[in-house]
Amino acid sequence: MPKFTLLILPGDGIGPEVMAEVRKVIDWLGRRRGLAFDVQEDLVGGAAIDAQGVPLADATLAKAQEADAVLLGAVGGPKWDGLPFAQKPERGLLRLRKEMDLYANLRPAQCFEALADFSSLKREVVAGLDILIVRELTSGIYFGEPRGIFTEGNERVGINTQRYTESEIARVARTAFELARRRRNRVCSMEKANVMESGVLWREVVTAVHARDYPDVDLTHMYADNGAMQLTRRPKQFDVIVTDNLFGDLLSDLAAMLTGSLGMLPSASLGAPGANGRPTALYEPVHGSAPDIAGRGIANPVASILSFAMALRYSFDAGDEADRIERAVGAVLAAGGRTADLMGPEGGTPLSTAAMGDAIVAALDAGAG
Numbered sequence: 001m002p003k004f005t006l007l008i009l010p011g012d013g014i015g016p017e018v019m020a021e022v023r024k025v026i027d028w029l030g031r032r033r034g035l036a037f038d039v040q041e042d043l044v045g046g047a048a049i050d051a052q053g054v055p056l057a058d059a060t061l062a063k064a065q066e067a068d069a070v071l072l073g074a075v076g077g078p079k080w081d082g083l084p085f086a087q088k089p090e091r092g093l094l095r096l097r098k099e100m101d102l103y104a105n106l107r108p109a110q111c112f113e114a115l116a117d118f119s120s121l122k123r124e125v126v127a128g129l130d131i132l133i134v135r136e137l138t139s140g141i142y143f144g145e146p147r148g149i150f151t152e153g154n155e156r157v158g159i160n161t162q163r164y165t166e167s168e169i170a171r172v173a174r175t176a177f178e179l180a181r182r183r184r185n186r187v188c189s190m191e192k193a194n195v196m197e198s199g200v201l202w203r204e205v206v207t208a209v210h211a212r213d214y215p216d217v218d219l220t221h222m223y224a225d226n227g228a229m230q231l232t233r234r235p236k237q238f239d240v241i242v243t244d245n246l247f248g249d250l251l252s253d254l255a256a257m258l259t260g261s262l263g264m265l266p267s268a269s270l271g272a273p274g275a276n277g278r279p280t281a282l283y284e285p286v287h288g289s290a291p292d293i294a295g296r297g298i299a300n301p302v303a304s305i306l307s308f309a310m311a312l313r314y315s316f317d318a319g320d321e322a323d324r325i326e327r328a329v330g331a332v333l334a335a336g337g338r339t340a341d342l343m344g345p346e347g348g349t350p351l352s353t354a355a356m357g358d359a360i361v362a363a364l365d366a367g368a369g
């Protein structure tokens with residue numbers, strides 16, 4: 001059987017450090033579970049700007065489109081902040097999302113039992129939390145035209161456009177309904193239909209897709225501002241949340257903090273399934289490049305390792321191996337393994353990035369998985 005291909009794009013800041021730990025888990029699967037991947041590595045973001053002059057070279061994009069899945073670290077940093085907008089590291093990531101047509105961004109927020117006290121909310125509000133935000137990723141205000149800074153009369157005006165077609169809304173709604181069926185069968189759709197026409201259309205299309213093909217799923221609607229409030233008030237009321245690109249960006253950061261640390265949260269960005277049945281796919285941690293701690297070996301590699309677990313589940317039909325990795329992470333945390341971002345008031349000695357990766361591999365070895 002031909003090996004699956006993985007393209008790793010470590011990117012900037014802590015990206016290379018955390019992706020090195022993902023490599024250990026990939027190697028372990030090959031060694032111990034007979035699941036070997038053909039792994040290639042390339043540049044994206046600031047690292048690509050420095051070496052190749054652009055945040056995503058055409059050749060890298062071509063490799064990404066060929067690969068069975070892409071694993072990305074993080075992009076950006078102060079070094080490239082002064083660049084014109086169209087040349088910034090973030091454009092590399094946005095181009096990958098757009099050109100690979102990765103329209104559904106899955107951002108689970110699960111609270112590990114051992115970390116329930118790390119949330120800024122009370123333990124009882126977050127313990128056992130397991131929600132999934134499905135964020136539309138290739139349209140909306142991130143990509144709508146017209147956009148730019150223009151001159152009107154004697155002053156400048158900054159313009160971005162929120163734009164959604166019916167088919168763009170329908171396809172991401174389908175993803176949310178399909179995923180809900182494999183979970184607790186509930187979808188809450190969030191927009192601002194009270195002030196935005198795109199929100200009115202969003203609500204209409206989600207309602208129609210539901211009535212036509214998913215009447216068995218429990219669907220509710222909420223204005224996104226109320227959604228933010230409800231997520232902090234009683235987050236466990238939700239199962240799957242489906243929302244647009246910008247609201248999804250905000251709400252997923254909010255949901256991330258419910259779980260105690262941004263360093264824990266993975267994501268999957270999926271396109272339509274190809275001829276082989278697999279979706280085009282990119283997996284990345286929700287956290288950014290964290291330039292303030294880059295190069296110090298203290299970053300938390302768990303979000304990246306869990307992103308690889310999502311790749312196993314959604315791209316490679318290896319949900320049992322994904323479960324194994326998630327259980328190994330849970331076991332390390334339960335045994336007190338903590339990177340610096342997870343140190344509570346009780347203190348202790350944090351694990352380095354590499355030591356956390358090693359501990360997870362050891363837990364896999366010990367069959368904690």
Ligand code: IPM
Nearest residue numbers: 075076090093094249286288
């Ligand atoms: C995210 C990030 C990106 C976004 C940036 C880095 C372009 O915040 O993935 O949530 O805004 O989508």
Ligand code: MG
Nearest residue numbers: 249250252253
């Ligand atoms: Mg974001």
